[in-house]
Amino acid sequence: MTPKPKALIFDLMGTCTNWHPSIQTALSSTPSLAHLPTETHSRLASSWREGFFREIHRRFEAGLGTESIDVTHRRVLDQVLDREGLGGVVEEEERGKLVNAWHFQGSWPDSISAISRLKKKYMVVVLANGTTRLQLDLIQSSGLPFHALFSSQLLGLTKPDPAMYRKALELLQVEPQEAVMVAAHAYDLRAAKGVGMGTVYIYRNTEDLDEDMEVVRREVDVFLDGEGPLGQLAELFCGDSE
Amino acid sequence: MTPKPKALIFDLMGTCTNWHPSIQTALSSTPSLAHLPTETHSRLASSWREGFFREIHRRFEAGLGTESIDVTHRRVLDQVLDREGLGGVVEEEERGKLVNAWHFQGSWPDSISAISRLKKKYMVVVLANGTTRLQLDLIQSSGLPFHALFSSQLLGLTKPDPAMYRKALELLQVEPQEAVMVAAHAYDLRAAKGVGMGTVYIYRNTEDLDEDMEVVRREVDVFLDGEGPLGQLAELFCGDSE
Numbered sequence: 160m161t162p163k164p165k166a167l168i169f170d171l172m173g174t175c176t177n178w179h180p181s182i183q184t185a186l187s188s189t190p191s192l193a194h195l196p197t198e199t200h201s202r203l204a205s206s207w208r209e210g211f212f213r214e215i216h217r218r219f220e221a222g223l224g225t226e227s228i229d230v231t232h233r234r235v236l237d238q239v240l241d242r243e244g245l246g247g248v249v250e251e252e253e254r255g256k257l258v259n260a261w262h263f264q265g266s267w268p269d270s271i272s273a274i275s276r277l278k279k280k281y282m283v284v285v286l287a288n289g290t291t292r293l294q295l296d297l298i299q300s301s302g303l304p305f306h307a308l309f310s311s312q313l314l315g316l317t318k319p320d321p322a323m324y325r326k327a328l329e330l331l332q333v334e335p336q337e338a339v340m341v342a343a344h345a346y347d348l349r350a351a352k353g354v355g356m357g358t359v360y361i362y363r364n365t366e367d368l369d370e371d372m373e374v375v376r377r378e379v380d381v382f383l384d385g386e387g388p389l390g391q392l393a394e395l396f397c398g399d400s401e
Numbered sequence: 402m403t404p405k406p407k408a409l410i411f412d413l414m415g416t417c418t419n420w421h422p423s424i425q426t427a428l429s430s431t432p433s434l435a436h437l438p439t440e441t442h443s444r445l446a447s448s449w450r451e452g453f454f455r456e457i458h459r460r461f462e463a464g465l466g467t468e469s470i471d472v473t474h475r476r477v478l479d480q481v482l483d484r485e486g487l488g489g490v491v492e493e494e495e496r497g498k499l500v501n502a503w504h505f506q507g508s509w510p511d512s513i514s515a516i517s518r519l520k521k522k523y524m525v526v527v528l529a530n531g532t533t534r535l536q537l538d539l540i541q542s543s544g545l546p547f548h549a550l551f552s553s554q555l556l557g558l559t560k561p562d563p564a565m566y567r568k569a570l571e572l573l574q575v576e577p578q579e580a581v582m583v584a585a586h587a588y589d590l591r592a593a594k595g596v597g598m599g600t601v602y603i604y605r606n607t608e609d610l611d612e613d614m615e616v617v618r619r620e621v622d623v624f625l626d627g628e629g630p631l632g633q634l635a636e637l638f639c640g641d642s643e
C-alpha cells in the first residue's frame with residue numbers, strides 16, 4: 160500500500176457506527192415485541208443484519224440495480240419475523256418504525272476522534288450502500304465528521320460493484336493507489352483491492368461473523384483488531400505528522 | 402418561508418468562503434505579475450470572478466452541459482489577461498497554478514461557527530457549481546464542517562437549472578417548503594424560490610456587484626447584511642433552542 164495516500168474512503172455502518180444497540184433497543188421498544196427476552200431482541204437484530212448482507216450479495220450476483228436500503232431492510236425484517244413465528248404479531252406501523260431505526264445510530268467510541276484527526280491530513284469520505292438520507296441521518300445521530308458522503312443512491316451503483324469504487328476515485332481525482340478503503344467487511348475490501356486501492360480492515364465484533372479472520376488478515380494491507388482500531392488507523396496515518 | 406425547515410442548503414464559494422484574498426495573493430505571487438500594483442491584482446481577481454459568472458449564465462442560457470470549473474476558470478483567465486494586455490506575459494505553468502488557487506480559500510469569519518451551530522439542528526449541505534474535488538479542497542482549506550457536498554459534477558446539473566435544486570431535495574427526502582437555500586447570489590435564490598424553497602440572502606461585499614440590493618431585499622424571504630450574516634442566520638434558526 161502506498162505510504163502517502165491522498166484519500167481515505169470509509170464504509171459507514173458497522174465500521175464507524177455501532178448499529179447493534181440501536182436496533183436491539185428499537186426491537187425491545189416495539190410494543191408487540193417488548194415481552195420477549197433481551198437475548199431474542201439481540202438475536203433478531205443480528206439476523207436482520209445478516210439477512211441484509213445476504214440480500215446485497217444476492218442482488219449483486221443477479222445483476223439487479225440499486226435499491227433503497229429502507230426497502231431492503233423492510234423485506235428482510237418481514238422474512239426474519241416470519242421465520243421466528245412473529246409475522247402475525249408485529250403491526251405495519253411498528254415495522255415502519257423498526258426500518259427507520261437503522262437511520263439513528265451511535266458511533267463506536269474510537270470513531271469521532273479518529274475521523275477528526277485524519278481529516279486534517281487527508282480527504283476523508285464515506286462510500287457506502289444506502290440512500291443519501293440514511294447517511295445524513297447516521298452522520299447527524301452519530302456526530303461523525305466526514306468531509307463528504309457518497310451513497311449508492313448518489314452514484315447509482317452498489318458495493319461491491321467495481322464501478323462504484325472507480326466512480327469515487329474519479330470524483331476525488333485520485334489514482335487507485337492514492338486511495339485507501341477502510342471497512343469492517345472483507346467483501347468490501349476485496350472489491351477495493353480489485354480496482355487497485357489500498358485496504359485497511361477494521362475488526363468490529365458485530366461484523367463479518369462468517370469470515371475466517373486469519374484469511375482476511377492475509378488478504379488486506381493492514382488488519383487492525385486491537386482496542387479502538389480506528390484510533391490505531393489515525394495513529395498509523397497521522398502519528399508522525401503531529 | 403416555513404418556520405420549521407429540515408434542511409439548509411448552502412452555496413459555498415463567496416457565500417461561505419472569502420475567495421478575494423486567496424486569488425489576489427495567488428496573482429501577486431505569480432512571478433510574471435508580481436511587479437504590478439496591488440490594486441491591479443485586486444481588479445484582476447474581481448474581473449476573473451465576474452467573467453466566471455458571465456460564463457455560467459451564458460452556458461445555462463445556451464443549454465450547454467456541465468463543465469469542470471477548472472476549465473471555465475482557465476478560459477476566463479485567458480480572456481482577462483488578454484484584455485489587460487498581459488496575454489503574452491503569463492506562462493502556461495503559471496496559468497495552471499492560478500486556476501488551482503481557486504481550490505484553496507479561507508472562510509468568512511462568521512462561517513465555521515454558524516455552520517457548526519446549524520448542523521446540530523438541521524441537515525446542512527452544500528449545493529454548488531463545480532467539481533467534487535474543488536468542494537473537497539475548499540472544505541479542507543477553509544475548515545467548513547458541512548454534513549455533505551453536492552456538486553454540479555455529482556448531480557450532472559448546473560445552477561440555476563431548477564432540476565439541480567429538485568435533485569437535491571430528492572436526495573434529502575424533503576419537500577421544497579422544508580428546505581431553505583442560503584446564498585450570496587440573487588440568481589441562485591431566484592431559482593430556488595422558483596422550485597418552492599425558502600430563501601435567505603447573505604450579503605457579502607465581494608458578490609453580486611451588479612445587483613440592486615433593494616430589489617434583492619424584496620425578492621427573498623430573509624435578507625441578512627449586517628456584520629456576520631451567517632452568524633445572524635444561526636441565531637435566527639437556532640436562537641430559541643439553545
